[in-house]
Amino acid sequence: MKRLVPLIITFVVGTVLILSVFIPPMEGLGENFTLFFDIIAVFAFFLGGGNLVRVHFQKMSRKSDDWEFSIVTLVGFFVMLAAGLFKIGNPGDIASSVTADGSLFQAIYRSVFVPLSSTMYALLAFFVASASYRAFRAKNREATLLLVAAFIILLGSTPFGTMLTSWVPESWSIFQIPNLAVWLMSSPNLAGQRAIIIGIGLGVVSISLRLILGLERTYLGDDNA
Amino acid sequence: MLSPLMAITVQDIGITVSLVFILLGLAWLAWRSFSGKEVDRRIIFLFIFFSVAMPVIFKISFKFKATPIVNALYEKIESLPNNSTVLISYDFDPAMAPEVQPMADALSRHCLSRDIKIVYMCLFPTGQGQLEQTFSTVVRNEFPEKQDGIDFVNLGYKAGGEGVLNVIVTDFEKMFPTDVNSVPYSEIPIFDNIKSCKNLDLIISIGGGRPGIKEWVLFVGDPGNIPMAAGVAAVVAPQLYPYYPNQILGLLGGVKGAAEYENRLRDSDPKFADMPTPATTMMGPQTLAHIVVMSFIIIGNILFFRNRKRGEIS
Amino acid sequence: MKFISIYFVLLVSLSVSAQTNDNDSTSLLVNDSLTIKIAPPTSVIVEDYKYDDADNLQLHWVPSIDDMPQDGKVVRYRIYQSTNNGSFVLVDSVNFSVNMKKIEGLAIDSTYQFMVSAVSKNYEAKSNKTITIQTEREWINFNLASLFLIALLITSAVIYFIETARRGKELFVRKIAGLEAVDEAIGRATEMGRPILFIPGIHDMDDVQTLAAITILGKVARQVADYDTKIRMPVARSLVMTAARETIKTAYQTAGRPDAYNDDMVNYITDEQFGYVAAVDGIMVREKPATIFLLGAFFAESLILAETGNSVGAIQIAGTARPAQLPFFIAACDFTLIGEELFAASAYLSGEPKMLGSLKGQDVGKAIAMGVIIVGVISITLGEAYGIEFFSNITSSIQSFFTVNK
Numbered sequence: 001m002k003r004l005v006p007l008i009i010t011f012v013v014g015t016v017l018i019l020s021v022f023i024p025p026m027e028g029l030g031e032n033f034t035l036f037f038d039i040i041a042v043f044a045f046f047l048g049g050g051n052l053v054r055v056h057f058q059k060m061s062r063k064s065d066d067w068e069f070s071i072v073t074l075v076g077f078f079v080m081l082a083a084g085l086f087k088i089g090n091p092g093d094i095a096s097s098v099t100a101d102g103s104l105f106q107a108i109y110r111s112v113f114v115p116l117s118s119t120m121y122a123l124l125a126f127f128v129a130s131a132s133y134r135a136f137r138a139k140n141r142e143a144t145l146l147l148v149a150a151f152i153i154l155l156g157s158t159p160f161g162t163m164l165t166s167w168v169p170e171s172w173s174i175f176q177i178p179n180l181a182v183w184l185m186s187s188p189n190l191a192g193q194r195a196i197i198i199g200i201g202l203g204v205v206s207i208s209l210r211l212i213l214g215l216e217r218t219y220l221g222d223d224n225a
Numbered sequence: 226m227l228s229p230l231m232a233i234t235v236q237d238i239g240i241t242v243s244l245v246f247i248l249l250g251l252a253w254l255a256w257r258s259f260s261g262k263e264v265d266r267r268i269i270f271l272f273i274f275f276s277v278a279m280p281v282i283f284k285i286s287f288k289f290k291a292t293p294i295v296n297a298l299y300e301k302i303e304s305l306p307n308n309s310t311v312l313i314s315y316d317f318d319p320a321m322a323p324e325v326q327p328m329a330d331a332l333s334r335h336c337l338s339r340d341i342k343i344v345y346m347c348l349f350p351t352g353q354g355q356l357e358q359t360f361s362t363v364v365r366n367e368f369p370e371k372q373d374g375i376d377f378v379n380l381g382y383k384a385g386g387e388g389v390l391n392v393i394v395t396d397f398e399k400m401f402p403t404d405v406n407s408v409p410y411s412e413i414p415i416f417d418n419i420k421s422c423k424n425l426d427l428i429i430s431i432g433g434g435r436p437g438i439k440e441w442v443l444f445v446g447d448p449g450n451i452p453m454a455a456g457v458a459a460v461v462a463p464q465l466y467p468y469y470p471n472q473i474l475g476l477l478g479g480v481k482g483a484a485e486y487e488n489r490l491r492d493s494d495p496k497f498a499d500m501p502t503p504a505t506t507m508m509g510p511q512t513l514a515h516i517v518v519m520s521f522i523i524i525g526n527i528l529f530f531r532n533r534k535r536g537e538i539s
Numbered sequence: 540m541k542f543i544s545i546y547f548v549l550l551v552s553l554s555v556s557a558q559t560n561d562n563d564s565t566s567l568l569v570n571d572s573l574t575i576k577i578a579p580p581t582s583v584i585v586e587d588y589k590y591d592d593a594d595n596l597q598l599h600w601v602p603s604i605d606d607m608p609q610d611g612k613v614v615r616y617r618i619y620q621s622t623n624n625g626s627f628v629l630v631d632s633v634n635f636s637v638n639m640k641k642i643e644g645l646a647i648d649s650t651y652q653f654m655v656s657a658v659s660k661n662y663e664a665k666s667n668k669t670i671t672i673q674t675e676r677e678w679i680n681f682n683l684a685s686l687f688l689i690a691l692l693i694t695s696a697v698i699y700f701i702e703t704a705r706r707g708k709e710l711f712v713r714k715i716a717g718l719e720a721v722d723e724a725i726g727r728a729t730e731m732g733r734p735i736l737f738i739p740g741i742h743d744m745d746d747v748q749t750l751a752a753i754t755i756l757g758k759v760a761r762q763v764a765d766y767d768t769k770i771r772m773p774v775a776r777s778l779v780m781t782a783a784r785e786t787i788k789t790a791y792q793t794a795g796r797p798d799a800y801n802d803d804m805v806n807y808i809t810d811e812q813f814g815y816v817a818a819v820d821g822i823m824v825r826e827k828p829a830t831i832f833l834l835g836a837f838f839a840e841s842l843i844l845a846e847t848g849n850s851v852g853a854i855q856i857a858g859t860a861r862p863a864q865l866p867f868f869i870a871a872c873d874f875t876l877i878g879e880e881l882f883a884a885s886a887y888l889s890g891e892p893k894m895l896g897s898l899k900g901q902d903v904g905k906a907i908a909m910g911v912i913i914v915g916v917i918s919i920t921l922g923e924a925y926g927i928e929f930f931s932n933i934t935s936s937i938q939s940f941f942t943v944n945k
Contacts, residue, residue: 203879218757
C-alpha cells in the first residue's frame, strides 16, 4: 500500500499531464497539478530549515569537528529570518517590500550576501584556467580540433581577435577571428548541441514512460524488485 | 611643448607593468615546462589574479563596436514611440549580477531617456535585490523626475517560474494584484491600457538560468506574438543563437555584449558621454584573463609534447 | 451681442449633429483644430477560436486606412466588448499595425459582440459592431496532430521494446564507460576508507534530471550498503532530501543492514545556488571523499564543484542534461554521462530486460530524427540551389509537419 498509492498518483498525474496537451478542456488540470507541486514545495521549506537547524545544533552540542562554523550558519540563518519576517528597519509598514531601501534585510543582502555569492561565482575564472591547462592538450585528432576551436573562441572574445585579423578583406570576413568564433558557436557547436538535445528529449520520454508505467520505482524508495 | 615623456599617464605605466609582469612570468613557466615540470594550480590561480586585478587597478579598458545581434536590440528601443511600454525581467541572482547587471542598467537608462515606460519584475527571488540596485543607481539617481507608477513600476518577485509566465501572458493582475509597494493593480496608471503581456511593446529577460529567456519565449513570446529580447551570461548565449532573429530580436551575451551595448549607447548621444560603463571596464580584466588562459593552454601542450617525446606518456 | 452668441451656439450644435449623423460609428474625443482625425478599422470579424476550452474568440479587422507607421497617426486599437447584449466596455488594446486579437477568459454560456476603434493622439474612430457570437468547445486539438503522431510512435516503440524484452528477447545496449566505472569507483572508496559524496544537482524533484539522479542513487546506495562504505549526500532541496533518505534507507534494508543507516547521511544545506556550492566545496576539502558523483541538474556551479573534487584527488563520475555544463564536466571529471546517458543509467545499472527495452525504444526516435534531418537537408539544398519545385514541396511539407501551432 505504501508503494501502491504513490505509483497510482504518478500514473494518473503523468497521464493527465500528457493528455492535457492534446485535450483543451484538460489544460486547466495540467496547470493545477503544477500549482500543487509549488504548494507542497513551499511546505517542504520547513522540513529543510528544520533539518539545517537540527544538524548544526547537534554539531555544536557534540562539539564535533569544525563545530564553530555551525555557529556562523545558525546566526546567519536566524538573523536573516528575523530581518525578513519582522521587516526590521523597513521604512514603510509591514505591507512594504521586504527588500525596501533601508531595511535590515536589504542591508545584509547587499553587504554580505551579494559579495559572498559573487566571490563563489568568481572562482569560476580560476577554475576555468586550471581546467583548460589540464584538459586542452593535443592528445589526438579530436582533442586537437577542440584545442584549435577553444583558441579561436577565446581570441574572438577579446579585442586582440579583431586586431589580429583586421587585414582580412571584407569579402573574406568569415575568416576574421570574431566572425569565425561566432560561426563556430552558431554552426558546428550548435549542431552538436542539437544532437545532444534530441538525445536528451528521447531520454526524457523513455524515463518518463518508465516512471508512469511504474517500471522505475527507486525514487519512491523501492528496489524495483 | 610637452616632452613625450610627460604625456605618459599612470594608465600607460600600469598597462606596461602588467603586460611585462605577466609575459615574463609566462615565459618563465614555458621554460620550466620545457624541462618537464608541471605547473601547480596555485601558480595558475596567481596569474589569473594578477591578470584580473591589474586592469582593475590601472583602469585598462578597450573600445568595442556593437555586433549586429546587440545592435538589433538598440535599434528596436530607438524605434519604439514615446510612451511605449517595455517589460524588463530580472531573472538572475547576485552571483550572475556582475555579468548581467550592467546590461539591465544600460537598458533601463536607454528606455527612460527615451520616455519609454518600464514594467520591472523578477522570476528569481534574489532578483528583487538586484532590481533595487538599478532603482538606486539609475532610476532614482539619473531620472529623478520619473514617477513610480507612471513612468515605471516594480512588480517584484513572484514564485512559480513558468507558472507565472503562463498566467501573465493573458492576465497580469491575476499574478500581480499589487506592485511591491502594495499599490493595487487597478490604481497603477502605467497599467491603464495594459491587461497582459500582449499589450507590451517589448519584453527583455535578463538572466541566464531557469526560468529565463527560453521560458519567456516558450510561454510568452511565441504564444503571444510579443517582441522579445534578452541579456544573458556568456555561457548561456550560444544556446540562444537559434532563437535569433525570429524569436529573440536581439541578444546581449555576457560582459562583452553588455560592453558593446554601453559603447553603442555612449556613442549615440553626448548626454550618455559620462554614463557609468561597468561592463566596458570589466572587459579589460576579461581580455587579459583570456590571454593568460590561452598562454597556459600553450604551456600545457609544450609539457605534453615534451613528455610524449621522452616516452613518459604513451 | 446676444444675437451673435445664439448664432454661434446654433452653428456649433449644427456642426456637431452633422458630424454625428455623418458616421454613426465614429465618436469624437476632442473637438479642436489640432484633432488628428483618422478612419475607423473596417470588416471587423469575430469567430470561434479553434481548439480551446470554449474560453476564447478570435477577432480580425482591416486596419484603418490612416494606419501607416511612417506618419504615426494611429497609435493604438481599442477593443470593446458587449456581453449578453449589454453595453460595450473597453476590454483590451493593441498597438498600431496589429489586425487581430485573441479574446480570452470568456464563458461558454454567454453571447458576445465586439467593436474595434482606431485611436490617434486625440481622436477615436469606432468600427461597426460585429455579429453576436458564442464560444465553442473542442475536445481534441487537431493543431497538435503531428506532435501527437510523433509522441504516439515513440511511445509505442518504447512500450513495444519493453514487451519484447519482457518476453525474453536479448537486446544489445552499448557499453557506457561512466556507468561501467561505478563499481570501481565505489570499490576505490571502500579500499581507501574514505566517503562517497553524491551530489544530485540543484533542482527539485520536478526536474526529471533529479529523478534520474535519485534512481542512480538507489543502485549506488545498495552497493555502498553491501560494502559498508560511508556515503554523504548534501542537498539543495528539501523534497530531494526526503526522497533520497527513503531511497538510501531502502537500499540498506534490502542489503540486510538497516541498523547501519542513519538520516544524517542526507542533509539539507540551502536552496541558494552558491551557498550550496560553498558548503559542498567545504565538505570536499575537509572530508576528502574518494569518489564523487555529480549527477542531475547543474548550472554555473558545475566547474567549481568538479575542479574542487579533482583537486582533492577524487574519482569523479558526472552527468547532466544541461548541454552548456557538459564541457566543464568533460574537462574536470573522469567520466561524464552525456545527456541521455544520465536517463539511461538506472536502466543500464539495473540490467533488467524490461528496463533495457525502454532504451531500445529511444533508438526508433533517433532513427526518425536522423531520417528527417537527412531528407530535409537534401531537399532544402536541391530546392534552393536548383529551384526544383518537387524538393521545395518536400521541404515545406516537413516544415509544416514539425511546426507546432498551439
